[in-house]
Amino acid sequence: MRTLLRLPSGLFIDGWHVLKELGNGGFAVVYLAEKNGKRCALKVARHRQASGDEKQTHARAKRELTVLSMLDHPNIVALCGHGYAEAGNFYLALEYVDGWTLDEWKERKHPTFHEILRVFVKIAAALAYMHSRGILHRDLKLVNVLIRKSDGEPIIIDFGCATYEQAADLTESGLPPGTDRFRAPEQFKYLREHREEHRAKYAFQVADEIFAVGAMIYELLTDPRPTEERPRETLNSPFDPPPPPRARNPRVPEALSDLVESMLSRDPASRPVDTDALHRELAELEAHPGADYQALAHLPSEQRRPEQPNVSEPVEQHAGRWGKLRALGGRVGAVVRRSGNVLAASAIAAVVLGVAVALWFRPQTPESVAEPIVATSPTPPTAAPDMSPLAPAPMVGTVPTPAPVSEEGSTVKTPPPEDPKEARRQKTSSGSDMRKVVPIVCSLAAGCTGVPVKPDAFTCPEGSQRAMEELHWTGREQFSLVLDDRHDEDADIWLRPGDTVVGIVPKGVTPSQAKLAPPGTQFLGGKVYVWPEKTASGRPGRVVVKYERVKLPRQDEVPVCFVVDVGALELKDGNAKTANGTAGFIERYWRP
CATH class of the missing domain: 3.30.200.20 (Phosphorylase Kinase; domain 1)
Structure with a gap:
């Protein structure tokens, strides 16, 4: 080649x-x-x-x-x-655009909500112009928009994944090219439902583009350091939507939070109908005279890298717990405000009080205190496997009949939703509000069944298998790695079910591994499961980490199926202690 x-x-x-x-x-x-x-x-x-x-x-x-x-x-x-x-x-x-990527601009210029809206009003206008000509970008993300230093204008770049009406199909896999974090959840749902149909291809729509824009805004509103490489909350699980931006950052104006939440809806029909409509909604918010829109999205001090907390000080022991309660309170408040249901509000308040008592008196491991809450997200048992390339067997039930699939150059027209903007914001009932709150409370309380414990069996998807073949990972190779790159290789670490970790290959691996996964190789998107069943060797339980992507030095990251399955040294409050220096296997078919 x-x-x-x-x-x-x-x-x-x-x-x-x-x-x-x-x-x-x-x-x-x-x-x-x-x-x-x-x-x-x-x-x-x-x-x-x-x-x-x-x-x-x-x-x-x-x-x-x-x-x-x-x-x-x-x-x-x-x-x-x-x-x-x-x-x-x-x-x-x-x-040539002399400027910053959107995430760099956010960290260096400390923009207000009004300034962020001004940028996205122009991005939406450019997308509406593009879509009117039958063109889809298909890889919108923070690094593909530059803010020109001379005048602050946003410029959309990198049309390498773009397509247009009647364009030839260049992709063999079921999904079009793009970046997984910014894909709409219906893409993963489609891939799961049509996994046995080798020629089935997802038809990319404007709704996918709107989701990607919503994910970009969400990152800027909720993350004070978007350029930092670290595990983040999943935005596109088909089952579990992320918390509203206002719950993650109370400074976010409520109307802006609601709009972004609708853009990230699991239901494409609940998003703005097209980028013209999105442009109008963003422009309406940009013109808002409220003082909250003139406030900084994050204080400059928040965008400095925080020092590790000193867990030996007693005052720090409960700070993480009350931090969780404050985050929970923000989300509960948003739900209660939208529901207007007094009975639901009373029930939620009672549950929160119970969680507060449980969190205060429940002992914690030092590792669970030191780790910030933003590093994890409550995920139901089926959500994490469905979101990663390590997809489980199809769900029990009737699989819908596949819709006719167009070529990669699909139409940019989408059917309008049944509900207008105002109806979309008000349609959530008190019952659905309660369903949103229950997983939040469960993720904070010990022993809740909403936290993934036992991983499902899976067959490695065709796309991941093809990527591994290109890496010459043709067998069931075993690779040495550091399970969680935030800790030393020789440390014993505590892990919680539902954590997301990044693994890394250390120095000193065997020559055979160095050819396939050399030192510095990163295993990304690792989902942690703690299985509290005694092993044959006498361990109190198992720790399973399923990594969904890999990035070799000086190469692009690709989807893979890589699993670490080791015995736990100790279990406590549902968490597991294990050696950080370990090994994992390339898996094409895995059973617990």
């Missing part, structure tokens, strides 16, 4: 003088280049035409040329030219 060699500084391509490398993705490498005093971003496809190009990077670059040739908008990156490098790799010359 002929792949693109990295271009050295000083090289000339069609008169473009290569100055330095700007970025390196799965489909192309981007360089800063200059020609006749004008700078551009030179995006060079990784492969030549007909060169064993499994990801079809040449075809995607040609499609990106077609897409950008159809667009002319001040908030969409401009096309400046195209051609071929000396080795035969196709390139695009794109407008």
